[in-house]
Amino acid sequence: GDSVTQMEGPVTLSEEAFLTINCTYTATGYPSLFWYVQYPGEGLQLLLKATKADDKGSNKGFEATYRKETTSFHLEKGSVQVSDSAVYFCALSDRENYGGATNKLIFGTGTLLAVQP
Amino acid sequence: SQTIHQWPATLVQPVGSPLSLECTVEGTSNPNLYWYRQAAGRGLQLLFYSVGIGQISSEVPQNLSASRPQDRQFILSSKKLLLSDSGFYLCAWSIGGASTDTQYFGPGTRLTVL
Secondary structure, three states, rough: EEEEEEOOEEHHHHHOOOOEEEEEOOOOOOOEEEEEOOOOOOOOOEEEEEEOOOEEEEEEEEEEOOOOOOOEEOOOOOOOOOOEEEEEEEEOOOOOOOOOOOOOOEEEOOOEEEEEO | OEEEEEEEOEEEEEOOOOEEEEEEOOOOOOOOOEEEOOOOOOEEEEEEEEEEEEEEOOOOOOOEEEEEEEOOOOEEEEEOOHHHHHHEEEEEEEEHOOOOOOOEEEEEEEEEEE
């Protein structure tokens, strides 16, 4: 079945460091890919998405490119801030598998990012 | 704009007691609705989803049930809570009809079963 694999955390960085959180997926159809962020004690917020190969999603300085050849969707940011400290979830929605009636998301286990001043 | 509400925000319940968590969505019609559970230090597990009033699909056999009495209301229930029901419960919605697959999440309910 479909699955998402994220790098294990926690990831600890100093402010202004470069961030990469790896995400790879397996899917039989044509998935859309997502990054969600969860700040402490809160629900999940959509950070960015990409719906087809070579698309780049971007938001708030974060970027991720849909790489079909490597089945990856790595999250990057050039200069992290303390306020970026959160748990980041990679997810996929495989429309073909679920017939389009609902778009169930399959999540990775999440990666905790801690940014130190 | 659309908003999603969950309540209560936190809940402490004894083992064996009943449970009712409520989720409502505003600003959209006929959404798809979802209940997830997030156990401490773990990822999200889809529990139930619904594509319309009275239509519930269960993903994982368990002690919980869900109902959708109104178009934008989704309720998670249990008759007798177990210790293992503790966790962070998240409700989400997406646009009905599968025109988009993005899900939008509520603020969550933290449930502690003692």
